[in-house]
Amino acid sequence: MTTQEYYSGFITIVDKFKIYNSYEDSIADHSDFLVENSRYRENGVFDAQNYIEQANAIQAAGYATDPNYANSLINLIETYNLNIFDGYEEFDTEIYNLDESEIVYSENQIDFDILMEELLKHEGKPYKMIPVPDKDSNGIPVNFDCSSIVQYSFKMSLNINLPRTAEEQYYACDLVPLNEAVPGDLVFYKNTYITNSYITHVEVYVGENTTYGAGSPVGFHNLNSQWAKEHVVCAGRIKIEK
Numbered sequence: 001m002t003t004q005e006y007y008s009g010f011i012t013i014v015d016k017f018k019i020y021n022s023y024e025d026s027i028a029d030h031s032d033f034l035v036e037n038s039r040y041r042e043n044g045v046f047d048a049q050n051y052i053e054q055a056n057a058i059q060a061a062g063y064a065t066d067p068n069y070a071n072s073l074i075n076l077i078e079t080y081n082l083n084i085f086d087g088y089e090e091f092d093t094e095i096y097n098l099d100e101s102e103i104v105y106s107e108n109q110i111d112f113d114i115l116m117e118e119l120l121k122h123e124g125k126p127y128k129m130i131p132v133p134d135k136d137s138n139g140i141p142v143n144f145d146c147s148s149i150v151q152y153s154f155k156m157s158l159n160i161n162l163p164r165t166a167e168e169q170y171y172a173c174d175l176v177p178l179n180e181a182v183p184g185d186l187v188f189y190k191n192t193y194i195t196n197s198y199i200t201h202v203e204v205y206v207g208e209n210t211t212y213g214a215g216s217p218v219g220f221h222n223l224n225s226q227w228a229k230e231h232v233v234c235a236g237r238i239k240i241e242k
Helices: 023-036 038-044 051-060 069-079 112-120 147-160 166-171 226-231
Strands: 002-006 011-016 171-177 188-189 197-209 210-214 217-224 232-240
Touching: 023 038, 051 069, 112 147, 112 197, 147 166, 147 197, 147 210, 166 171, 166 188, 166 197, 166 232, 188 226, 226 232
Parallel strands: none
Antiparallel strands: 002 011, 171 232, 188 197, 188 232, 197 210, 210 217
16 A cells, blocks of 8 residues: 655655554554564663653654654644553453452442542533543543543542553452442443453442443443343452552
C-alpha cells in the first residue's frame, strides 16, 4: 500500500505492512520491535521519564523519517489524553472462570461517598464506546462507555489509577462473590456483546442490589433485572497499595 516518507521533502512510496489478528498482537509485536533493536535502548527510549522524552528518543533512534514525528506523536497523545495510561501495572490477561479458589475476601478501602459524588456528576450522559470519551470545552467528558466512567471517576475522586477496559479492571481486582459486595466494589458482566473478551461490562456497586454505570444513559441499574441475572459474573474489590 502507499505511504509517505521524508527525504528532503515528502515522497509517496509503495511499501509492505503487517496485518494482525488483534490490537493486542500488534502492540506486542511493536513492543518486541523496540526492545529487540538496540538503537532504541541506546537512544534512551527505556530511560525516558515521560511521553515527551520517549517520543523524542524514538525519533532520535530513527523510527520515522518524518522530522516532525516526535511533535506529531506528542500532539496526538495530548489531544486524546493518552498519557492517563502511563504507569499502569501489567495484569495477567489469561481468561478464566471464577471459582471458589480465586475468591479473595479483602477489605474494601474505598471512600464511597467521594466516589459517588463524582459518579453522580455524569448521570444522564450518553453511552458511547470509543477509546477516549469526547470532552467539552472544559475538558469534562460528555459521554462514556462502561469502563471509561469507572476509570475516570476513580481517578478524579480518589486518585486511583485503573486500567482502561472492563476485562483489565477485572484482573486488577480481588474477586468477591456478588452477595459479599459492598458500595465501592465493581460488578463485572460477560456476554453483553460479541467479542473474544470474557468480561464485557463493568459498573460500580452502590448497595441494595443496585449498580451505577454507563448504560443508555449513565445511571442506576437493578441487579435483580433479568438482563443482569443473565450476564453478571461477580464483584471485584479494588486493590490499594498501603
